[in-house]
Amino acid sequence: MSSPPIWRLAPGQRLVHRCHDGECVLFNDLTGDTHLLGQDVLDVLGALRDMPRTAAGLAQDAGAALDPEWCAELDELLADLAALDLIAPDLIAPGLIEPLPGTQPC
Amino acid sequence: MEDQEGRSAPANAAQEAQAAPAVPQLDARGASRRRFTRAGAGAAGVILTLHSQPGMATYGNYGGVCASPSGFMSIKTASHNPKNSCSYNRSFTFWRDNSKSWKSRCGTRPETRFVEVLQPRGAYIHLKNFTLLQIVQQTKEVRAIDRSFVALQIVTALLNARASERAGIPSVLPEDQVVAIWDEYSLKGSYKPSGSAKAWTGLQLAAYLQTTFR
Amino acid sequence: MLTVASLGERELRARLRGPGLRLQTGPFVTCVHSPLAPLAATLGTMYGDYPVLEEGALADFHVRLSGSTGLRRFLRPQVHFHYDGMAPFQPLPLDQAFPMFEWAMNWCVSSQANSWLVIHAAVIEKDGLAAILPAPPGSGKSTLCAALVNRGWRLLSDELTLVRLDDGKIDPLPRPVSLKNASIGIIRDYAPAAAFTRPVADTVKGTVAHMRASSDSVARAGQAAAPAWIVFPKWQAGAAAELTPVPQARAHMRLAENAFNYSLLGETGFHTVARLVDEVRTFDFHYSVLDDAIAVFERLLAERA
Numbered sequence: 001m002s003s004p005p006i007w008r009l010a011p012g013q014r015l016v017h018r019c020h021d022g023e024c025v026l027f028n029d030l031t032g033d034t035h036l037l038g039q040d041v042l043d044v045l046g047a048l049r050d051m052p053r054t055a056a057g058l059a060q061d062a063g064a065a066l067d068p069e070w071c072a073e074l075d076e077l078l079a080d081l082a083a084l085d086l087i088a089p090d091l092i093a094p095g096l097i098e099p100l101p102g103t104q105p106c
Numbered sequence: 107m108e109d110q111e112g113r114s115a116p117a118n119a120a121q122e123a124q125a126a127p128a129v130p131q132l133d134a135r136g137a138s139r140r141r142f143t144r145a146g147a148g149a150a151g152v153i154l155t156l157h158s159q160p161g162m163a164t165y166g167n168y169g170g171v172c173a174s175p176s177g178f179m180s181i182k183t184a185s186h187n188p189k190n191s192c193s194y195n196r197s198f199t200f201w202r203d204n205s206k207s208w209k210s211r212c213g214t215r216p217e218t219r220f221v222e223v224l225q226p227r228g229a230y231i232h233l234k235n236f237t238l239l240q241i242v243q244q245t246k247e248v249r250a251i252d253r254s255f256v257a258l259q260i261v262t263a264l265l266n267a268r269a270s271e272r273a274g275i276p277s278v279l280p281e282d283q284v285v286a287i288w289d290e291y292s293l294k295g296s297y298k299p300s301g302s303a304k305a306w307t308g309l310q311l312a313a314y315l316q317t318t319f320r
Numbered sequence: 321m322l323t324v325a326s327l328g329e330r331e332l333r334a335r336l337r338g339p340g341l342r343l344q345t346g347p348f349v350t351c352v353h354s355p356l357a358p359l360a361a362t363l364g365t366m367y368g369d370y371p372v373l374e375e376g377a378l379a380d381f382h383v384r385l386s387g388s389t390g391l392r393r394f395l396r397p398q399v400h401f402h403y404d405g406m407a408p409f410q411p412l413p414l415d416q417a418f419p420m421f422e423w424a425m426n427w428c429v430s431s432q433a434n435s436w437l438v439i440h441a442a443v444i445e446k447d448g449l450a451a452i453l454p455a456p457p458g459s460g461k462s463t464l465c466a467a468l469v470n471r472g473w474r475l476l477s478d479e480l481t482l483v484r485l486d487d488g489k490i491d492p493l494p495r496p497v498s499l500k501n502a503s504i505g506i507i508r509d510y511a512p513a514a515a516f517t518r519p520v521a522d523t524v525k526g527t528v529a530h531m532r533a534s535s536d537s538v539a540r541a542g543q544a545a546a547p548a549w550i551v552f553p554k555w556q557a558g559a560a561a562e563l564t565p566v567p568q569a570r571a572h573m574r575l576a577e578n579a580f581n582y583s584l585l586g587e588t589g590f591h592t593v594a595r596l597v598d599e600v601r602t603f604d605f606h607y608s609v610l611d612d613a614i615a616v617f618e619r620l621l622a623e624r625a
Contacts, residue, residue: 016587018594023153023569027590031207032158032583034590036573038151080152083206156576158583 005089007078008052013086015045030085041077045086052090155210195270195278197316198262202242212268214238220257223264224285227292233257238265254308259315260288279315287311325368333360335375340382342373346482346493346541348433350425351379354417356387356399362418362517366496366530369538381428385421387414403428416520419528422498429480429493430580436482436491437592438580443481443490444473446621449548450490452481452600454578460555463503466531467610468617470511475537476545485588488595489544494537496530504529510610549620550575550602553613561612563603563620571602 009015016027024042026035044058055074056065064070081087201208205216216239220226226234232251233241241248241261252258267281279287291297296305299314306314324332324343335341340351341363354360373379384402387393388411398411401424408427412420430438441454442465451473455461462478469475476492483490496517499507504519504527515532550571551563566574575593576582582589601620607613 016590018569018572018597020568023567025569025572025590025594027587028158029587032586034156034158034573034576034582035152036154036156036569038153041152077151080210083209084152084155085206154573156573156582158586 004054004056006052006054007048007058007082007087008090009045009049010085010088013045013049015042015049017042026086028084028086033084035084035086041081044074044077045081048087157207157211195266196262198242198244198258201262201265202239202244205239208239208265211272212265213272214265214268220261224257224260224288225292228295230257230292255312256288256291256308256315259312260284260291263287263315287315322372322374323368324364324370324372327372329360329364332364333357335372336360336363339375340379342375342377342379343367344371344373344541345425345495346477347491348381348429348493349373349377349379350381350383350428352421353382353384354386354421356385356414356417358415359385359399359417359421363421365515366418366517366532369533369535381425381432383421383424383428385417385424413522416523416528418517418530419498419520419523422496422530425495426479429482433482434581434584436484437582437585437589437596439481439483439575440479440578440580441481442478443476443545443547444468445476445490445492445545446473447625448545449621449624450476450545451549451551451617451620452490452547453551453553454575455479455553456578459553460503461553462497462499463506463555464553464607464610464613466497466499466503466507466514467510468614469497469534469537470507470514471614473617474540475533483547483592483596484544485585485592488547488592488599490547491544492537492541494533494541496532498528498530500528501526506610507531547596547600548624550596550600551605551617552603553605553607555608556606557608559606559608561605561607561609561616563605563616566602566604568597568602572597 010030012029014029016029017024019039019042022039024037024039026037026042026045028035047053047058047061053061055071055078059065059067059071059074062070064074078087082089204211208214208216214223217237219234220236220238220241221234223238226232230251233248236245236248238261241252241257242265244252244258248257263279263284264281267279267284271281287297291308291311294305296307297311298305324341327335332341336352336354336359340353343350343352343363352363382404384400386400386402388397388400392398397414399414399417399420400407400411401409401420403424409420409424430440439452439454441452442461443450443452444465445451453459453461453465465475465478474492475494475497476490477494478497479495480493481490482493504516507514508516511531517530519527519529521527550566552566552574572593575596576589579589579593582593585592605613605616607616
């Protein structure tokens with residue numbers, strides 16, 4: 001069974017941004033794009049910058065691990081962020097990292 | 107979460123590096139109410155991306171400006187200087203090298219199969235299950251089928267048409283025209299542009315399509 | 321100081337036909353070459369107050385507007401624009417030579433002037449404070465701009481807002497204000513003393529005319545201004561003049577979309593727009609009656625006093 005990806009901020013992203021009233025503009029260091037994001041998304045990016053983790057780990061931090069709708073939206077968000085080169089999966093062979101205790105797959 | 111910017115305007119904007127939030131914790135109390143939704147005023151999620159187009163003007167999802175003259179989109183720019191054009195048109199190498207941005211630029215995934223967008227007729231029947239990305243990558247198998255590069259340039263034209271549509275700017279070749287050109291060529295083995303006495307071969311058609319790109 | 325008017329008609333035409341007319345507009349010097357006599361006459365009228373530099377002075381841009389050659393001269397003659405040996409536009413009918421000149425001048429700046437963030441917007445100033453009016457097509461920006469500059473506001477530019485990268489101030493680029501179709505009549509009535517070119521019909525934008533920039537705005541082309549407001553105008557029949565605040569993150573995106581070289585400038589572009597958004601108040605603006613619109617701008621100014 002393969003491990004779910006461990007997400008981290010894409011190397012080179014400094015999260016150059018400004019936030020105002022729940023919305024943020026972010027400069028993408030890798031592509032030069034500018035993104036308009038909800039504040040929540042910037043929180044996720046900040047969290048991944050400080051500690052790479054799986055979707056399940058993020059869900060647990062948010063107290064939403066048992067909320068399948070939230071998890072599904074998070075998965076889609078992470079895919080979108082990866083497509084924009086904001087985050088990247090850690091290239092670690094499955095089995096080398098122990099799952100964090102208490103994490104449930106979303 | 108507060109804005110991390112200092113309130114006074116910096117002396118040199120270029121030197122300013124905006125730090126990320128210091129303590130990026132997802133708030134467990136509020137998180138159950140959070141949704142990473144796609145759209146809507148004040149909502150969360152990736153709301154909009156303004157794609158970088160260094161060397162030409164900026165395009166966004168709700169209309170853009172081009173580095174052409176006057177009211178910008180009012181004079182047709184000479185075709186031999188397409189870098190000043192208002193169109194989105196990029197060559198196949200751009201789409202090949204930026205596959206991650208297909209979804210947000212054109213709403214099309216790179217894994218989309220050829221048959222999902224264009225009819226694979228005649229010799230092109232073998233292109234049916236190749237992905238659009240494989241076609242712009244020009245894999246060995248694709249090259250063996252697409253000898254005159256028409257499928258390559260047609261797929262490129264299609265991506266450009268969709269990207270222009272999404273950016274709200276005119277396209278040299280809108281999608282329906284791209285499909286019509288492909289249909290004629292794949293049915294007849296040649297393409298006769300209106301007003302032309304002679305039909306074009308595949309190579310000639312591919313060459314023409316290439317002139318509409320930067 | 322030498323101006324176009326002080327050259328006199330003969331010398332003006334000689335320079336245009338020969339070594340080039342070195343015309344100063346805002347921070348730019350354009351070397352203009354053209355054998356076309358009607359264009360020379362219009363330049364004399366619309367650019368009379370503008371400084372002219374001597375032959376040999378360094379120019380930022382070199383433009384040439386020439387006529388057709390051979391038989392084409394007699395059958396629907398055209399005007400051609402050349403820049404550094406390239407032809408960026410397709411030729412136009414000869415009677416559109418002055419609009420083409422204006423569009424060519426805009427093109428030079430919007431595609432080359434990368435020491436500024438260049439926004440597709442009008443910008444006007446009063447009491448040292450500038451209002452930027454970004455201009456997607458159909459916004460009515462030029463009409464509003466033309467009205468404001470005839471009611472005490474200084475014209476900085478009607479098309480291209482130059483934002484300095486180092487300190488965010490606006491450098492003026494006062495040039496003739498372009499108006500089209502119904503706006504021409506509206507502004508002629510609104511400003512009977514203003515000087516206009518003869519309207520040119522059947523351009524890609526319809527009928528086009530240009531209003532001369534005031535001598536005062538040209539004289540003060542060296543005076544930068546601090547941005548105070550960004551107002552996205554939208555003329556709407558019957559609409560009361562009303563400002564609606566735009567959230568700052570949204571304003572950032574909309575400004576970036578209206579800037580020609582935002583991407584080119586990369587992170588500097590991002591920070592320049594971010595600083596601008598921090599320093600100004602941003603609004604959507606609906607209006608129909610020009611006097612009501614002017615009153616709204618005066619109120620914005622009064623609030624800052």
